[in-house]
Amino acid sequence: MRRGPSAFNIAAIVLGMGFLYLPIVLLVIYSFNESRLVTVWGGFSTRWYVSLFQNEQLLAAAWVTLRVAFVSATLATILGTLAALGLVRAGRFRGRTLFSSMTYAPLVMPEVILGLSLLLLFVSVGVARGFWTVMIAHTTLTLCYATVVVKARLVSFDEALEEAARDLGAPPWKAFALVTLPNIAPAVAAAWMLAFTLSLDDLVIASFTSGPGATTLPIRIYSAVRLGVSPEINAISTLLIGLVATGVIAVYLLNMRRRTPGA
Amino acid sequence: MSVTGAPRPRRPWKGLGRPRGQPSSEARAAYAPFLWLAVFFLVPFLLVAKLSLSDVVLAIPPYAPRLDWSAGLPGLIDFVRALDFEAYARMGQDGLYLAAYLSSLKFAAVATVILLLVGYPLAYGMAKCRPSVRQALLMAVILPFWTSFLIRVYAWIAILKPAGLLNMALAQIGLPPVDILNTDTAVYIGLVYAYLPFMVLPLYAVLERQEAGLLEAAADLGCTPFQSFWRVTFPLSLPGVAAGALLCFIPMVGEFVIPDLLGGSGTLMLGKTIWTEFFSNRDWPAASAVAIVLLATLVIPIVLFQRQQTKIMEQR
Structure with missing residues (x-):
């Protein structure tokens, strides 16, 4: 494909990107609208952002969401890295097919099923739903994404390097920590970011597994959205999009910089 | 690569050759996530x-x-x-469940076809760009994937609602207003919009890797650009088509947020059925029975998806 894009290719790209970004751009623009009405532009204003920071329910929900996302992303990244190590390196072991299937299935499984099934587990064990149940549910979902991301990197990492460290007398954990881990670190960071944002965004699973004390931000946004469009939701959405976009672009640039000198 | 578990020749004592009961340290690493998932x-x-x-x-x-x-x-x-089997019997008797089941499959199937028609030209165009431009475009496709699903669906409400931005734009150019929000059309728009990155990324991955030499060879042998696309590029991109279609179709069958926010009261989808049975009707057995039927339907596509992913990993 050396000849460069044709007019048709450029049209496809422009239309496709327009379709992907126009709704988001409009949402961001209207978060700065003075008027409460969607279609009336009442001038530039940041009043909805101000009212956002006075809304204590929303702030409480945001705090819960950030805590859940932080704990579950960290746990999911650790478990996902271990799972990737097992799947890529351990050769054949008993239950490998089942294990491999379990790390793929939640990627495509409808979220209502995951949410419902975890809720039934918590109910039958008799655990009160709240922070920890949402955290466990999100860890279960995001650990699979973390596994895929780390696995992709591990597959292309030469195991001989770690073997050399072991041959030179390093115990397995030390060989891993000093040789393999620094090499897969960008993927581990990306896995954490992905797990964090997935947890931050999730509505369906959190709705099933959270309790009265642990209402997350998406649940709050969802109940507000059902009542109609409001500039406050636009404002909080803009903040979330900004946060995620900054993080994603930072990780991306970090990966780029590390890759360029070597590859 | 030892993805399938075949032992590498360099370390013959790994994997199959190991005496039973002595798992490697890597296999032991997998205990914790294995237990968690179990x-x-x-x-x-x-x-x-x-x-x-x-x-x-x-x-x-x-x-x-x-x-x-x-x-x-x-x-x-x-x-x-x-x-x-009472919950299942009730499902069989109530025509609404069957209607929701068929309608979910229809929504997911039609949306997958539309996604292919929209996503393929985009992925193809991206693959034709210079590498530096490609990277930026790839980033641009990935970014919405990271952005909240709920927020992206919400953005469409402001556009599609009767006094919304679309009708405002239509009025500007003198066209009559359209009433799209809370209809099946809005659900299709939402599905295609939300799942587009999932379709474009696997397609782009196969198209980007295709050898330019293949097309040159086809051109040398007298193929028109369309012929070489249809007989060379497209057949070679089928693994990406399959991956993208499965990646979109499977979760769309059980989609809840999009039909709930953009669809109308007549929009039937199983994800919504499970939600309503559970939260509104407090009929947990019915919600579970619907979930089991949904899962039974999706088992085959899920297994196909896993096989395909494993194959892709092996080819690296």
Whole structure:
């Protein structure tokens, strides 16, 4: 494909990107609208952002969401890295097919099923739903994404390097920590970011597994959205999009910089 | 690569050659996530299956029978005897469930076709760009994937609602207003919009890797650009088409947020059915039975998806 894009290719790209970004751009623009009405532009204003920071329910929900996302992303990244190590390196072991299937299935499984099934587990064990149940549910979902991301990197990492460290007398954990881990670190960071944002965004699973004390931000946004469009939701959405976009672009640039000198 | 578990020749003592009962340190690393998934993924499914055989009662939790461990074996026998297929029987009798089932499949299938028609030209165009431009475009496609699903669906409400931005734009150019929000059309728009990155990324991955030489060879042999696309590029991109289609189709069948926010009261989808049965009707056995039927339908595409992913990993 050396000849460069044709007019048709450029049209496809422009239309496709327009379709992907126009709704988001409009949402961001209207978060700065003075008027409460969607279609009336009442001038530039940041009043909805101000009212956002006075809304204590929303702030409480945001705090819960950030805590859940932080704990579950960290746990999911650790478990996902271990799972990737097992799947890529351990050769054949008993239950490998089942294990491999379990790390793929939640990627495509409808979220209502995951949410419902975890809720039934918590109910039958008799655990009160709240922070920890949402955290466990999100860890279960995001650990699979973390596994895929780390696995992709591990597959292309030469195991001989770690073997050399072991041959030179390093115990397995030390060989891993000093040789393999620094090499897969960008993927581990990306896995954490992905797990964090997935947890931050999730509505369906959190709705099933959270309790009265642990209402997350998406649940709050969802109940507000059902009542109609409001500039406050636009404002909080803009903040979330900004946060995620900054993080994603930072990780991306970090990966780029590390890759360029070597590859 | 040892993805399938075939031992590498360099370390013949790994994998198959290992005496039983002596797992490698890597296999032991997998214990923790394995255990986690067994407890929080596998066991919950068995519970859904069990609950789908239970009956609704007015209690907390709202189902019966409940297994009483202290009653020992007779308790277990009583428990198993009390299970029945009533929830499934009700599903069979009520035409609404069947309608929701068929309509979910229709929504997902039609949206997958539209996604292919929209996503393929985009991915193809991206693959034709210079590498530096490609990277930026790839980033631009990935970014919405990271952005909240709920927010991206919400953005469409402001556009599609009767006094929304679309009708405002239509009025500007003198066209009559359209009423799209809360219709099936809005659900299709939402599905295509939300899942577009999932379709474009696998397509782009196969198209980007294609050798330019193949097309040159086709051109040298007298193919028109369209012929070389149809007979060379497209057949070679089929693995990406399959991956993208499965990656979109499977979760769309069970989609909840999009039909709930953009669809109307007449929009039937199983994800919404499960949600309503569970939260509004408090009929947990019915919600579980619908979930089991949904899962049974999706098992084959999910297995196909896993096979395909494993194959892709091996080819690296």
